[in-house]
Amino acid sequence: MIAVAIAALFPFLADEGRRGILLAAGIAYPVQVTAFGVLLRAYGEPARFFVWWGVGVAVRISVVIIVGLVALRIESLGAEALLLSLAGFFFGLLLIEPAFLKAADKDT
Helix, strand or coil: CHHHHHHHHHHHCCCCHHHHHHHHHHHHHHHHHHHHHHHHHCCCCCCHHHHHHHHHHHHHHHHHHHHHHHHHCCCCCCCHHHHHHHHHHHHHHHHHHHHHHHHHHHHH
């Protein structure tokens, strides 16, 4: 999904925007994989699952805030493209989590 978004947006962006999108993808992917991995370990235990789901959402929001504060100080990052892409990647990846959870449920 991240690769498709990058490929679709690249022709329409200046170099600064391209850097921002690539950096957002590089940040979003490992954060998402880690958050989903922790969530997957708690799958099947409703109380733990919802706690870790909330922690994952809080981590994603914190990452967007921290990246935003850093990006505002470094002008060459393309802050607008970086923040919009980061939020978009997190949102899109969060929306497809249920499909992976359902697949994990079938495997067990």
